[in-house]
Amino acid sequence: MPKKLKFNTRRFRLPLVLAVLAVLIVVGTNWVMDRARRDALLDRLPGIRDLSFNTKTLKNKVAQADDAVRRTLVGGSPGTAFGQKAGNLGELYQANHFYDQAVPCYQLALEFDNGNPRWPYYLAFVKQEKGENESVESLLETTISLAPNYAPAILKLADSFFKTGKTSEARIYYKRRLELLPGDPHALLGLARISIDETQWETAQDYLKEAIKANPKFGPAHRLMASVHDHFGRHDDMRQSLHIASQCIRFRPAPDPWIDSLNDQCYDVEQLMVLGSKAIIELDIKGATGFFGRARGLDPKNPQVHLALGRLCFMVGQREEAQRFFEKAIELDPGSDEAYFQLGVILRREGNLKEAEKMFLRSLDFHPDNPNVHNNLGVTLLEQQRFQEAVEALNKALEIYPEHINARYNLGLALWSLGKIEPAVQEYRNVLSVKPDWAAAANSLAWILATDKDNKIRNGTEAILWAQVACQGAGRENPEYLDTLAAAYAEAGRFEEAIRTARESLTLARSTGDTDLAEELEKRLQLYEAKKAFTE
Known part of the structure; x- marks a missing residue:
């Protein structure tokens, strides 16, 4: 039989140990390097310990989102999930106006989730808000390359090019937006501005006509059209365009669904109040209700939130709900002059003049120089036929704010009621010099000029002119x-x-059931048929 071979392990022991050691060194080195890389990424995340949050909810939301980012790095290398969570954290910061903290989050999102067009877009928006415009255009170009049909990004890039003097590039993107949204007034306005810069006034006029046709209430187009009319010497048309522009709703940015969606993540009470106020300006009652309601949920003891909800309810005719909100605001802040004032307005509308007067006086205890309160107090006194006191209150409003046109009109009514006709006429003239198409003021002046017992005051020709102003449009x-x-x-x-x-x-x-006026008209009609004028 052959001899049994003996295996000498001593010969292989050292190389085996060296091999295992080498593996451990490699694994350890990789672990150390991965750990160092993870630590470096985590160091780029904004710290939250030193941040000041105005609600506990916001603090908790940020802590949860921050933790979600960090957990993606446990037991693995950073990937798309890390980028997504970093971007989500950036959204939360941006929605609550922590712009400095949003920037590094979006930068990390761009590195590890570079296929999402929202990250460069949000970063561009934040940088613009911070006044850091250097990289905005490249970020917007990245956005458009990832989302070629997102019209808000195209408009934002076109506007950026226009502001930096790159009119050729701006024109390309304004036209690209028009391809997506034919007749878009924002793009047409941009093209009109470029045409004016290039002294192509007729081309600018054509773009503006198209913008106004698409949206007759687009104020910026009317204002720019006024410049075009001025250039061509059409001064009457210029004034008409400026008048139309002044009647238009305040300028609104073009709709931007991505930016608007961030509002759902706002947990800052002050910012929610701002959003609610903007919604009211845009006549978005549902949106305003939502923002103010969320603010109340976050801070139910904030009197300003209850004031805002009260004003909103009053605006839509919900007086009982409005009154409850104003009363709650006073409970939370007994020195709230605004809440007393708003309560007074409601009580006056309901005909409870004595209580309204008390509320206005209470408001003046805390803010004696509010011309609106003095004006409303004057009207309340006027409605109680306390004419001299009304004159004093209205004069006080005008002493504080001489341009208060409503107070000046009401002063005219009070003076007329006291029989001080010439001063009343002068107040009406003052009002109409500022607002010549105000029907109520024109009617009041015309009535005095047509019917006053003093021959020196009556002036039929001028009375007709002002009465015709009152009867324009719906006045008829x-x-x-x-x-x-x-x-x-x-x-x-x-x-x-x-x-x-x-x-x-x-x-x-007769059709409106105004029997008192109908009786008076029948008597006056008999005078006119007898070729006699009516005088009081």
Whole structure:
């Protein structure tokens, strides 16, 4: 039999140990390097210990989102999940206006989740808000390369190019937006601006006409059209464009669903109040209700939140709910002059004049220099026929704020009620010099000029002019305004027109059930038919 071989392990022991040691060194080195890399990434995340949050909810949300980012690195290398969570944390910071903290989050998201177009877009938005515009255009170009049909990014890039003088590039992107959204007034406005910069005024005019056709209430187009009219010497058209622009709703940025979606992650009470106020300006009542409601949920003892909800309810005609919110605001802040004022407005609307007066006086205890409160107090006194006290309150409002046009109009009413006709006429003239198309003021002045017992004050020709202003548009459906116009015609000796207008007014008064006015009109109509004017 062959001899049994003996295996000498001593010969292989050292190489085996060396091999295992080498593996351990490699594994350990990789672990150390991975740990160092993870630590370096975590160091790039913003710290939350030194941040000041105005609600516990926001603090908890940030802590949870921050923890979610860190957990993606446990037991593994950073990947797409890490980038997504970093981006989500950035969204939360941005939604609550922590822009400095949002930036590094989005930068990490761009590195590890570079296929998501929202990260470069949000980063561009934050940098613009911070005034750091250097890299905005490249970020927007990245966004568009990932989401070629996202029109808000295209508009933002076009506007950025225009602001930096790159008009050729701006024109390309404005037209690209028009391909996606034909007739878009924002893009057309941008093209009109480029045309004006290039002194192509007729081309600018064409773009603006198209923008106004697409959205007749787009104020910026009317304002720029005024510049075009001015250039061509069409000054009447210029004034008309400026007038239309002044009647338009305040300028709103173009819709941006990605940015708007961040509002759902806002847990900052002050910012929610701002968002609610913007929603009211845009007549988005549902949105305003949501923002203010969330603010109340986060801080139910904040009197400003209850004030905002009260104003919103009053705006939509929910007076009982509004009153409860204002009363709650006073409970939370007994020195809230605004809450007392708003309560006074509600009580006056309901005809509870004595209680309204008390609320206005209480408001003035805390803020004696509020012209709006003095004006409303004056109206309340006027409605109680306490005319001299009303004059004093309204004069106080004008002493504080001489441009308060409502107070000046109400002062005219109070002076007229006291029999001080010439001062009343002067106040109405002052009002109409500022707001010449105000129907109520025009009607009041016309009535005095047409019917006052003093021959020196009556002026039928001028009365007709102001009565016609009052009867423009919807004023033609107001029987009182037509009554004034009829009286003005009669004072001017134009009795056929007076009779026709009085009959028109009488028909309207009867149809609306205003029997008192109808009786007065019947008597005045008899005077006009007898070729006599009416005087008080």
